Amino acid sequence: MLRRATITAFMALWPAFAMAQTTGTPDDHDALRALKEKAVAVVNNRDYATARAILHDPFMATVITQDAFTDFNDVKSFFEGLYTRDFLRMKEIRFSAEADDYSTVYTGTFALTKGSTLERYELADGRSFDMKGRWTAVSIKDGNDWKIAAIHMGTNFLDNPVLNAIEKSVMWTGAGGAAGGLLIGLAGGWVIGRRRRRPASA
Template sequence: MKLLRILFLFPFLFMLHTQIFAEDQVHNELRKFKIELEDALKEKDISKILPFIHPNAVVTFANAEAVRGPEGVANYLKRMLDGPNKIVNKFGTTISVDELTILYGGGTVGISFGGSDDFFELTEGISFHSKSRWTATLVKEKGKWMIASAHVSMNLFDNPLLTAAKNSMYWVASFTFLLGLLLGFLSTRLFSKKG
């Protein structure tokens, strides 16, 4: 009787093992995808980043600008990083993933999410580190994983740019206060001598 139960369970155990193995293979492909994308970002070579972008991708960057496809991503990156009107001198990012990609469509579609530790040096001379959150939908077509959509965001209420703006406001307020005291003192002395 035990042998019959084992034989009855064998097909289910085989299917479960096959499913787990298939998912592990997909997650290994996605780990490789992440490493290769990070390497392309480190090189800051736009031509090496574009193959990771699906032709119909929609990408929303941390400045709330959305672009479409590899050409849109390339134009955005060129505008931000190249030419006389560029905004960013240097940038770097380290991507972290919160958990395994959530798979759909038999392992051909995945939703991934996590955070990143970012560094920016702006052309205005401001340098800062920030923490970002991101989500991405990945699709596998013709044996290749690509980003179908991605969204990057920063904390609206606690971020380095807001902190810098607050600090500059305090400096301006302090300077204005001291200047007002000095002008008040000088004008008092000037009017008291006349009287």
């Protein structure tokens, strides 16, 4: 009964929702595609001036590490930190983004877009990783310009080459520690055994 009532209510409200929704104008879609390309160039070129220009104020951003930001300087510090940190320090990040379909534009001022990414991470130690990701963006028309109000990026954590590399590193470190412990144990046993045998042979 509850399920039937829910379906009936949805069907009753759908015409009103469909009327409120618009596909947007060709100019809107051209501008939104250009906005996507600018966002890609921001990451590839570390172009923070363009990043500030295409982000709405306020904005929300969740990056691939699932760190979330609402302050531009925090976003900038995060990305710069990728190139200076000790662990998995980046040499270069390159990625491309494609939308699944046209953006869905609401009331001529809000747009919802989703799609996929192909990402390549080159580390300072010479290793490189190729990853596939997903993204969802909410854009808002600010005057005559479309800007990013919210963006969320993610990847498949079950099929992640960076995590696989970390796992292998941990396994090798653990194996090395176990081997070292075994050698120390054998050496210690040999020394103790030698000391115990010495009085008997004196």
